[in-house]
Amino acid sequence: MGGLLVTLKVRYFGQLQNEAGCSGETLETQATNVAELWRELAARHGFTLEAKLIKAAQDDEFCDWEAPLASAEVVFMPPVAGG
């Protein structure tokens, strides 16, 4: 924590969209990695799914939960349910 304030786009899919009330947002954060950003957003939106069920992506590629915020857009996804 205590990193620089950065501006990010966040995108949500599936039930995260319903819970956030939007498909994405632009925000400023001091989070330095994906996990920190998730905790911040989960607190704000009251996401009901556990963090370990959530997948994240940067640059349209899956990324680790501990990955640094290295991209201008971070995507959060609930468990997939295709087919």
Add this chain to the structure above:
Amino acid sequence: MGGLLVTLKVRYFGQLQNEAGCSGETLETQATNVAELWRELAARHGFTLEAKLIKAAQDDEFCDWEAPLASAEVVFMPPVAGG
């Protein structure tokens, strides 16, 4: 052996047709069961497949190799090769 002489129709399929040179024939035999009839026909036509590979049918239903000749038509089939 030594049974009564009976008149039967025999039908062949697959390579047995090629080897017998016909798809079927009518014949008189003293054979009393399917196995005896097969041996008689195999000797006559020089069938190359072993008896244990051949299936027989009577009344359009598979029958045992030791089944008595109970029908007017006996069918001999080489191993199936559909699909």
Add this chain to the structure above:
Amino acid sequence: MNRFVLTQERLEDLQEFKVPVSSGSVVSFWGRVRNHNEGRPVHSLDYSAYPELAVKEGQRILDEALKRWQLDAVRAAHRVGSLGLGEAAVVVEVASGHRGEGFEACRWIIDEIKARVPLWKNEHYSDSITTAS
């Protein structure tokens, strides 16, 4: 529905497989005439059947599958007569609530058809020798 069919018509032109709206899964298998067999070039092929028994035995296979698995509908058809390269010789279609049953049943049905239904093929090779089996 749930029928085994022998036909001289192209299987590609069979009427559509009717699937109940309760079926989440449809698995199908198409067996086709390949352009080679054990290294030899095939240019065409014909299937002969013992039709009376083939239809009975094929139908028994479908009936057994319907007992063994929870299926909504099954259909299988085998072509007889002369087939060109790439044409379907056999098709098996299985509709079920869940895909596990569908894959298992479809695989089992085609294996049983190949093992049990009295059908034989004559392959015509491009090197001009004909083999019956």
Add this chain to the structure above:
Amino acid sequence: MNRFVLTQERLEDLQEFKVPVSSGSVVSFWGRVRNHNEGRPVHSLDYSAYPELAVKEGQRILDEALKRWQLDAVRAAHRVGSLGLGEAAVVVEVASGHRGEGFEACRWIIDEIKARVPLWKNEHYSDSITTAS
């Protein structure tokens, strides 16, 4: 050929799967919208995707299948948007020389698609509650 596709069009209207004449086996799986889910009546359903990543991940699955099995051609497509009852949500088609590979690969591909490709469904129940997952 060998492509994963996301589309709003009906999968039933996809152009025909092109199969090489060396393929003796074509196995296909169709996943359809059922009229019920866990006991509740469904009247329609829509799928949303993270399209950029879904297409990449779907393609990776097909590429992995092509490495794991001896296949001649594979295709998979997933529908997005609103689907009616009985319509196909996903299709997987696998052409191969032999049916063993075809069944295994088709089953594996659909399992991987369901586990890995970022797609979500909203089911609209006839008892008028909507559930996102």
